[in-house]
Structure formats: structure tokens, C-alpha cells
Amino acid sequence: MQRLGDFWDSPAEDWQAMFDGCAGQEMALLSRHTRRTTELAERQIEHLRALPPR
DSSP states (O other): OOOOOHHHHOOHHHHHHHHHHHHHHHHHHHHHHHHHHHHHHHHHHHHHSHHHHH
């Protein structure tokens, strides 16, 4: 692992790559969470539609 001082002096491209990597990870997590939430909501809707009318 690089020391912070070494990384601090890195070119801007290294910083951009680090930020892009973090943003990519967050977007992947958000996408996975959104997909999972949508699946759960769709299952709940199917369950509610299957209930007998009141």
C-alpha cells in the first residue's frame, strides 16, 4: 500500500482513477440495491393481487 504522502504527489490521472473507481463501486451497489428493492416490491404486489377481494 502506498503511503499517503506518496499518493498525494501523484499525477491528477491517478486521483481521477481513484475517484472513478469509488464512484463505480457506489453505482454498482446502488444498482444492485435498486434491483433488489424492485424485485421485492414486485413480489409484494403479486401477493396483494392474489388476496381475495374484501
